Amino acid sequence: MWFSSQTPHGSLGVLLLSLLFLPSHATLECRPPGPVVPKPRYVNSHPKLVAATRKLTGVLEGALAGDIHAGWPVENTSFSIGLIMHDQGDKAVPVWEYHHLAPGNINGTRHISRDSQYLVGSISKVVSDYILLRSGLGLDESIATFLPELADEGTLIAWKSITLRHLATQVAGIPPNCESDGLEQKEWGANIEEMAFQSIIISRITSSPLASLTSATTQFLKGMVESYPVAQPGERPVYSNIAFTLLMYAVEARTGKNYSELLEAYVTEPLGLRNTVVSPGDDDKAVIPPVDNSWGSNYGDNAPGGGLVSSLSDLSIFVHGILSRTIFDSDTAVREWLKPTSSTGSLHSLVGTPWEIYRTGELTPDHPHVVDIYAKGGAAYGYQAQMAVLDEYGAGIVLLTAGSALATPPLYDAILTTLVPALDEIAREQAMDRGYTGLFVDCPPSPSSNEANGSISFNVTVVQDQDSLVLLGIERNGTDILASLREIWSVTIGGFLAVTPSKARIFPIDIRNEDLISVPDGTRQKVVREDWRVEWELALSGDTDLPGAGLSAKNCLAWTLTDWMYYGSEPIDRIVFVLDAESGDVIGLEIPYLRSGVLQLVKTP
Ligand SMILES: *[C@@H]1O[C@H](CO)[C@@H](O)[C@H](O)[C@H]1NC(C)=O
Ligand SMILES: *[C@@H]1O[C@H](CO)[C@@H](O)[C@H](O)[C@H]1NC(C)=O
Numbered sequence: 001m002w003f004s005s006q007t008p009h010g011s012l013g014v015l016l017l018s019l020l021f022l023p024s025h026a027t028l029e030c031r032p033p034g035p036v037v038p039k040p041r042y043v044n045s046h047p048k049l050v051a052a053t054r055k056l057t058g059v060l061e062g063a064l065a066g067d068i069h070a071g072w073p074v075e076n077t078s079f080s081i082g083l084i085m086h087d088q089g090d091k092a093v094p095v096w097e098y099h100h101l102a103p104g105n106i107n108g109t110r111h112i113s114r115d116s117q118y119l120v121g122s123i124s125k126v127v128s129d130y131i132l133l134r135s136g137l138g139l140d141e142s143i144a145t146f147l148p149e150l151a152d153e154g155t156l157i158a159w160k161s162i163t164l165r166h167l168a169t170q171v172a173g174i175p176p177n178c179e180s181d182g183l184e185q186k187e188w189g190a191n192i193e194e195m196a197f198q199s200i201i202i203s204r205i206t207s208s209p210l211a212s213l214t215s216a217t218t219q220f221l222k223g224m225v226e227s228y229p230v231a232q233p234g235e236r237p238v239y240s241n242i243a244f245t246l247l248m249y250a251v252e253a254r255t256g257k258n259y260s261e262l263l264e265a266y267v268t269e270p271l272g273l274r275n276t277v278v279s280p281g282d283d284d285k286a287v288i289p290p291v292d293n294s295w296g297s298n299y300g301d302n303a304p305g306g307g308l309v310s311s312l313s314d315l316s317i318f319v320h321g322i323l324s325r326t327i328f329d330s331d332t333a334v335r336e337w338l339k340p341t342s343s344t345g346s347l348h349s350l351v352g353t354p355w356e357i358y359r360t361g362e363l364t365p366d367h368p369h370v371v372d373i374y375a376k377g378g379a380a381y382g383y384q385a386q387m388a389v390l391d392e393y394g395a396g397i398v399l400l401t402a403g404s405a406l407a408t409p410p411l412y413d414a415i416l417t418t419l420v421p422a423l424d425e426i427a428r429e430q431a432m433d434r435g436y437t438g439l440f441v442d443c444p445p446s447p448s449s450n451e452a453n454g455s456i457s458f459n460v461t462v463v464q465d466q467d468s469l470v471l472l473g474i475e476r477n478g479t480d481i482l483a484s485l486r487e488i489w490s491v492t493i494g495g496f497l498a499v500t501p502s503k504a505r506i507f508p509i510d511i512r513n514e515d516l517i518s519v520p521d522g523t524r525q526k527v528v529r530e531d532w533r534v535e536w537e538l539a540l541s542g543d544t545d546l547p548g549a550g551l552s553a554k555n556c557l558a559w560t561l562t563d564w565m566y567y568g569s570e571p572i573d574r575i576v577f578v579l580d581a582e583s584g585d586v587i588g589l590e591i592p593y594l595r596s597g598v599l600q601l602v603k604t605p
């Protein structure tokens with residue numbers, strides 16, 4: 001249902017009155033996605049990060065020494081860990097890293113470092129999707145367009161309906177593996193046949209595929225023609241390794257380059273990666289565990305889904321490229337890449353391209369809010385890896401292990417729960433230190449105030465509570481503007497929706513413009529104008545004895561209310577921080593709809 005409304009305070013326009021219920025209590029449960037305060041900067045020497053990494057180092061050393069129950073065989077498991085930040089000086093050098101070469105790992109490198117090579121398993125899928133996105137192929141074209149073998153009418157899988165996008169985002173509904181690459185009996189353990197499959201005569205398993213590319217490809221595609229669908233295309237995520245084989249066949253068909261050439265042309269050459277290759281890697285640089293392992297394997301046509309070798313330094317460059325929005329030619333492409341494309345049966349897990357997205361509210365217990373982790377895990381025999389992008393903090397984590405598969409979950413959890421709260425605290429502290437909070441006033445005689453209109457005084461107070469920055473007061477010539485805004489809300493949006501605004505929270509929205517402004521001493525200063533928006537904390541106004549009351553209040557729909565109200569062509573929820581272009585510190589604040597000019601920060605609380 002659509003309503004149209006005109007108010008005495010400006011044009012409200014047309015408001016979509018869907019089932020719009022909002023949280024009835026004060027939390028950040030319904031904040032805009034993205035950073036709560038600006039991303040932390042220059043964290044490497046920050047005492048809070050130093051304390052956190054020292055703590056984590058202590059935990060790791062305790063686990064390796066046996067003082068803390070590690071949960072994995074420490075003598076056989078080597079690992080490399082890095083914290084990557086959007087603003088780190090050297091892209092290849094994480095702001096913090098930790099390496100451990102296990103005494104049992106006697107083959108391979110003797111000098112573990114960020115350049116040591118590991119098998120990274122399915123992190124290869126992220127790289128293959130990146131190649132696809134860079135290749136310029138039309139993502140909504142059918143895979144059968146590129147691989148006519150799949151256009152066969154007799155296929156069980158609806159190949160013609162499956163697009164490159166479906167494959168890249170794991171919703172093609174096709175099998176994970178080519179049947180003949182499946183688990184082989186020796187990997188199942190000695191007794192499994194006796195236990196479960198004794199009387200089943202296996203006639204379809206063929207020998208390992210992919211001896212030479214052309215015949216292997218043909219054999220592979222023949223397998224695809226005979227495979228069962230696992231789900232309908234576009235319906236749900238179904239993890240598939242062969243999806244990436246098919247995608248790279250498509251890119252190969254279009255470009256004439258094979259996978260290692262594509263890797264070089266689109267990834268390692270432009271990004272300057274030195275250790276990322278199609279397996280096998282370099283034995284002398286390798287971290288090789290003394291357990292059953294796949295080091296040195298030739299993954300053949302399965303390489304795009306899981307056959308890459310890489311290092312912490314290379315994945316640091318890659319993750320930094322995502323965090324700094326530079327890995328594609330446009331920052332829009334990077335933002336798009338970090339979006340979920342399907343959901344799972346859990347509230348916490350979404351799927352992207354090919355991100356395994358984990359949404360958790362447990363990482364920052366002192367400032368509870370949902371943190372999105374765009375991650376990809378990887379595994380090969382003897383190797384496990386995790387790569388994670390926490391874009392809200394401009395931070396990434398890479399964890400590479402060689403040895404027991406038991407090591408990765410506890411290491412990853414320890415890293416996240418130790419480092420992320422520190423990044424969160426640093427971001428909040430820097431918001432204060434950089435001058436986002438305080439009293440902003442119109443300091444006469446400011447060139448921005450119009451003398452001819454008489455002096456109009458402004459003061460604006462921004463504070464930070466446990467959750468976010470809050471606009472505590474706006475006074476214009478003695479009038480409480482914030483009270484007026486609440487009033488406007490109640491007669492406009494409040495007239496449609498049973499909600500009452502309480503706190504005016506403000507959030508950064510990643511829109512910045514450079515400018516030159518006149519400052520009180522008469523000179524011109526280079527500044528950056530940074531847009532923020534007010535998002536009112538809203539409470540449901542009514543109450544009812546009907547069953548189910550409040551259920552829909554958990555549906556976060558506040559995002560539908562941004563930018564609705566204008567006054568004199570300016571949105572009344574927009575406020576602009578003015579930063580010194582060089583230091584990035586706040587020098588002032590503008591409330592464009594009030595024509596406030598640049599209010600100067602005069603007092604920090
Ligand atoms: C670790 O490796 C040693 C040999 O270096 C082996 O004896 C031991 O069983 C291994 N432990 C585990 C838990 O795999
Ligand atoms: C790709 O082609 C090059 C020769 O152009 C060859 O050296 C390389 O082994 C090929 N890579 C794969 C994965 O087939």
Ligand SMILES: *[C@@H]1O[C@H](CO)[C@@H](O)[C@H](O)[C@H]1NC(C)=O
Nearest residue numbers: 104105106107288289290291
């Ligand atoms: C080291 O490599 C050699 C040769 O591949 C192999 O025979 C041996 O088992 C390996 N030892 C360990 C501890 O990994």
Ligand SMILES: *[C@@H]1O[C@H](CO)[C@@H](O)[C@H](O)[C@H]1NC(C)=O
Nearest residue numbers: 448449450451452453454595
């Ligand atoms: C000064 O006031 C006049 C009339 O009220 C208005 O048109 C003009 O925009 C004002 N100038 C500034 C800089 O606010």
Ligand SMILES: *[C@@H]1O[C@H](CO)[C@@H](O)[C@H](O)[C@H]1NC(C)=O
Nearest residue numbers: 453454455456457476477478
């Ligand atoms: C603002 O307040 C001052 C002092 O009370 C008054 O002189 C001035 O006219 C006011 N300006 C406006 C635009 O109301």
Ligand SMILES: *[C@@H]1O[C@H](CO)[C@@H](O)[C@H](O)[C@H]1NC(C)=O
Nearest residue numbers: 439457459461475477478479
């Ligand atoms: C803001 O200005 C008003 C007068 O216009 C004054 O009464 C009030 O104390 C000021 N607020 C702050 C926080 O300075």
